[in-house]
Amino acid sequence: MKPASHHAQNTYIGGHIERVEDYRFLRGEGQYLDDVSRPGQWHAAFLRSPIAHGRIRKIDASAALVMAGVHAVVTANDIEGDIPTIPFRRPNPTIGPYAQPIIAREKVRYFGEPVAMVLAESAELAEDALAAIVLDIETLPPVIEREAAMSDKVLLFEDVKTNVPTVFNADKGDADAAFAAADYVIRDTFYTQRQTALPMETRGLLAEWDAKLGKLSVSGAAKLPFFNRKAMAKMMKLPEEAVDYIELDVGGGFGARGEFYPEDYLVAFGARKFGHPVKWIEDRREHLMAIGHSRECSSDVELAFRKDGVILGMRGSLYINIGAYVRPNGMTPVRNAAQFMSGPYRVPAIHLDAYAFVSNKTPAGTYRGPGRYEGCFFIERLMDQAAAGLGIDRLEIRRRNLLTHTEMPYPLATVLPSDGRAETQCDSGHHLEPFELVVHDSKWAEKSALQGTLIDGRYHGIAIGSFIEGGASGPQENVRMELHADGKVGLYAGSSAIGQGLETILSQIAADYLELPMDRIVVFHGSTTYLKEGWGSFGSRATVMGGSAVLDAAKKFLAAFRTHAAARLGVTIEEVTVSEGVARTADGRSVPLSEVIADGINVDGSFKNQTPTYTYGSSFAHVAVDAGTGHVEIVDYVVADDVGRIINSMTLHGQVMGAAVQGFGSVFSEELVYNDEGQLMVGSLADYLVPLASDYPVVRCHSLENWPSPTNPLGAKGAGEGGIIPVGGVVANAVANALSSFGVKPNVLPLSPSRVWEMIEDARAKV
Amino acid sequence: MKVTFTVNGAAVSADVTPRMTLADCLRHELHLTGTHIGCEHGVCGACTVIVNGDAVRGCLMLAVQAQGASVTTVEGLSLEEGLTPLQEAFKHHHALQCGFCTPGMLTTLHALLSEEPDASEERIRDVISGNICRCTGYVPIIEAALDARASYQQARGDK
């Protein structure tokens, strides 16, 4: 399908368009959850298990209940019948027993699991009361790391006899035959550490129950308002229409915010049971132990090559620590790591087993580029080692294996058991283009002299790597377009805004296709009150899915305008043409859009698509490693991707650059560390070290739109995550290159100064 | 306890508990919700307000300590309508995405550039490294700050 053309006079799409959201944010007028309050609201605080694995003997809240300002304490005993469990978004046949109950009843399975909720007059009083609750827990041996978990000696769920809920198999061709025929095989083990997305606004909710109407309203929605509404209605035994999810401004998502969490149910339960609005704002320590973790993955993988450097096959095992329960999308990183590890390379034969195992850590979910960041780290490390082993230049070996446009669509491995996405294929593209762009812009030829050299006490190294980024997750998105009384066009979208500039993007698309100035479009989004059904913002989908639905609505809107105008002009519809907000006849009569306001225009648009888009690209890193301190400086970093069609070059670069810098945090400093008892040792932003302004001053990015996606009329591809995907592999390879004289293998992340220093010292000791 | 101080040029008083932070007082008692809370332990800088000319973490200062002080929040940095040159530069350089860190960035930079309108890129980076932004990667924030210097240099000249 050729991308639809747009009117030459309106060229918002593709431009560097400043955002409509910014005005309110810059003036301090954003409306985030904690900026909203209701008269008579109570505040919630959660008592969380201080024990990683244990049996609850007793919870005594009597002392808390008599404290001034404390209204109620909710424990599992207040929930009638079975404790509801939080829903799966991607179910598979074996995960049922591992669902998370919304509050612990008999057992606690991680440090931070909710065991009680206090409702009080203020957040402070609620928190004070937590300290007065007596919690008696019999400690069980904690299961922390892979070996203990996979041995099944201590079970988290005694009824199901294994700590491994699912093993996904990714298959393509005959991997064993490929290895039997190989000239060269490289095999190694790797580890990516546990992390979290860490949006700057913590989570929170405001729930209100209208007893007269029997309606529940939940403010603070993000990502998946429609799915969560369905889930909440089911758990509350309410009809779906009786639950509204209201989106406000949201301080970042990155995959973690907006999934259904235990607190979501409990806060709503409190509001309904006691008839008061209940507000909960998570504090940062709580956030670190309660929001979805991600990325903890170890692997033992191998690549088979022909002696000319062509990849023949890939084999191995991946082990993902998904924490204590299977959360709504807890399996996504697991199956993604298996399906996407081959990434941008032509790998004809694949067999990977991806083990998801439970442990007494916080349950996992997704974080930007889930599974893809991990897989990219593994394969890029193998590629550089293979280049050395085969004696082939690192650029050359990649050129021989990167996908080209003649192979599109290119099928990836099939992943079973199916979670609905077993098969997928790269939709379009020529991977050598961003690759060569990066080679050129990074001045690779000049810089290759640097490899491993010592300059002013620091070792310099360079590396390049490539990635694919899946986007535009299906199944559908809906919008409604309405002509308002003031002549503006209201656009009601099912997609959610999580800080990515959604209002601007959708306005641009609508304005171009309606041929109206952008300020005539007003976007409303993410709340279930606007539309009967919508989906949300996950898997880099809002631009493609929401944007394509906008096209559909715009077409219908213009048709309705033509119909009204024809009636007013007393001619047939065919005699009317519409452009730039005016309907005209051939004899020069016209009706502007503002004149048909009374006739009313209210149309629905939708877009269905089960086929993901694949943005792809390459990145380059130049590092300087101080062997004395283990500190690594990013001297230069370049990333280029092809996104099919650029809607807004400014916000696109913002996404890519922001993601790349988050990736530096992943590579160097962010780690959720647990001790042997299963206690999270990271309690503040002084322990969980995200990148700061002084850390990584140089990131450059380029975006291409050479290969539009055939899957949608815009030709666009999801592009919110790609920037982070290659960072682990590329930076680790650059460090390996810098330290080549020591022969170190940076296969374990993060590359903290102490780890880098130790690698060097170990290498020195061996000599 | 009653505390009286000036916020954005207007005298205010609030009835606060001794443990209430200045940030909470501004947000919940005075309904100035532009000041955000990202950590409550002094690391993220989202709560930064200007107290007697200095950028201060609103979560590390108690409301009672503001007695008699002059406090400026992001609302106070804003015009009746439109954007200031610093805000305009943020918009132009796409120095904000979710906007949650933005008020703290603006107050921090305003305090810095009012004092040092010629601040170097390195100096700006150094000062801003006390404010966490998870979205932008900081590069555009630095660009915006560098751009906005001209208006502060001009303001100094006008004095």
Ligand code: FES
């Ligand atoms: S909220 Fe004050 S520094 Fe983070």
Ligand code: FES
């Ligand atoms: S814009 Fe989101 S944290 Fe800075």
